[in-house]
Amino acid sequence: MLFNSLHFLLFFIFVTTLLYTIPWKLRWLLLLAASAYFYASFIPVYLIILGVVIVIDYFAGIWIENSNGHKRLLLLILSLVANVGFLAFFKYFDFLNNNITHVFKLIGQKNEMPPLREIFPSLILPIGLSFHTFQSMSYTIEVYRGNQKAEYNFGIYSLYVLFYPQLVAGPIERPQNVLWQFRERFDYDWENIRTGLTLIAWGMFKKVVIADRFALVTDAAYSDVPNQSASALLIATFFYCFQIYCDFSGYSDIAIGTARVMGFKLMTNFNAPYFAESISEFWKRWHISLSTWFRDYVYIPLGGNRRAKSRVYFNTMVVFLLSGLWHGADWKFIIWGCVHGIYLILAQIFNTHTIFRRAHVGKGGPLPVRLFHILWTFLLVAFAWIFFRANSVSEAFEIIHKIFNFSDYRIPNIAMNTGEFIFSLGLLLLLVIKDKYFARYIPDTRLFWMLFPLVCFCCYLFGVFTSNQFIYFQF
Incomplete structure (x- = not known):
């Protein structure tokens, strides 16, 4: 769903109007549903990929907070590897594979690994993958550093990653700036x-x-x-x-x-x-x-x-x-x-x-x-x-x-x-x-x-x- 489209205009008016009319305790739930719909409007299946990343980092944050010593560092590394792994698979696999192919040609060898898009012809880079991957990584890093408490509400954490205004192209937010706002009670403010x-x-x-x-x-x-x-x-x-x-x-x-x-x-x-x-x-x-x-x-x-x-x-x-x-x-x-x-x-x-x-x-x-x-x-x-x-x-x-x-x-x-x-x-x-x-x-x-x-x-x-x-x- 593009910002410069009639679809988004109607979506924005509907969600915002509903946001100010429902009980404030349900607002995060409305925003989560709206954000999921917003992202799914591009390519629905990639919402599953984003969901997997969310689950990994949600549990990683909790485990990091409740661990000590080298175990905390190991959990952080595993979380970062998982995030970078998804990014590398979708965004950099063919780039690396093509460069390996060129190197092999120089030494008279053949790279047997086919391009990823030959294996999965319908594969497309998920919209905004680099943005929400970096935002997810900032959460686990800040929890590890002790600058952010782990979020135990799975829905609130999911909203932190999925929040539709900045989901696709940023800004890449830190958890300290955003997470607490989803719990804050606020009313209509003309300013x-x-x-x-x-x-x-x-x-x-x-x-x-x-x-x-x-x-x-x-x-x-x-x-x-x-x-x-x-x-x-x-x-x-x-x-x-x-x-x-x-x-x-x-x-x-x-x-x-x-x-x-x-x-x-x-x-x-x-x-x-x-x-x-x-x-x-x-x-x-x-x-x-x-x-x-x-x-x-x-x-x-x-x-x-x-x-x-x-x-x-x-x-x-x-x-x-x-x-x-x-x-x-x-x-x-x-x-x-x-x-x-x-x-x-x-x-x-x-x-x-x-x-x-x-x-x-x-x-x-x-x-x-x-x-x-x-x-x-x-x-x-x-x-x-x-x-x-x-x-x-x-x-x-x-x-x-x-x-x-x-x-x-x-x-x-x-x-x-x-x-x-x-x-x-x-x-x-x-x-x-x-x-x-x-x-x-x-x-x-x-x-x-x-x-x-x-x-x-x-x-x-x-x-x-x-x-x-x-x-x-x-x-």
Whole structure:
């Protein structure tokens, strides 16, 4: 069930209305049933897979809490192995098998293991598998660390994993932030309704008006790279930077807003990332729930920045290699992650020198210097997005070669006429102004009744409804 569909609109209105009319003790049960229906609306059979993971981690949390010493660690490891095992089977088996096949060919051998999709032709990657797997893992880790009590109510724990607003594409929530809210008694609150609907409207605008419009240019160029000019590919790459941002942050806004309307508060997942003045700051603003997950559960346990410089560089590269692999079973995603890791390692190396420390300015620095840092950071991020968006690694290098072939620049032929292109640039300006000056703005009641219908009407009037899928659903 897609957020940008009539099906979801009717579902959301029905569930929310019913939520505020039934006794509060039954609300978690309603949300659990609604969340199961929401996920089953994609592919019903995968609800069983999710159910198996839920059962494993539910009992693991209880057993970890009631165990001591090495047994606790063993139980945690078994839980993590089970979660990673499901993820590896569905998402990475064919990737690993294909790479083994290539290695075997180099040594004159044959890999007898067929691709998984030849064994199971109807097998499809479960929607949002990486997201709810990481959320489940955070629960058992936090119970092991003593930061979260084990949840003994199986239904409440199931709701923590299944909660439909953030089930498919996050935010990846920690149990400390969410579990207690399912037991909290709350009544109708107009501030929550107004805040939530504002987020939903703006998130929908970003998705259907901006992201899906920019996708027209990006998809056309990246689907026919050999016949595209350097200027067309450059524009398409520029548009993709904002397409993926509006698509993913739009989903997060809708998810957070949907939960807020129902009385629940989810964490912020984006914070104007293209205003970052460094790659490090970019990752503090982009997909915050994932970057903090890797920080807390991978980077810090590896030693973080408390070790020798070489070990810090190693830890950084491991995190971003895993981040790339998390996004997809393809070398292009791994390279994308490694590129960001290299950026951060180079920044750490250069920042050891006084001249680079002085160049790294904060919010109080001179405006021209800050603008330079923002532009430079954006260009680095945009370059890395080429690997993320390209259909293959070889195609990514072909795009890079074309973009840096300055003799190939000419008037671009893009999938927009002049009027649509100017309108798109106007939307981009609106996005920049909103992120810079009104990122946290929630209108008062009077303005809400003016702006909310206006934004909804603009979604209907200017929305592009030919590309409905959210980009991060594939992860």
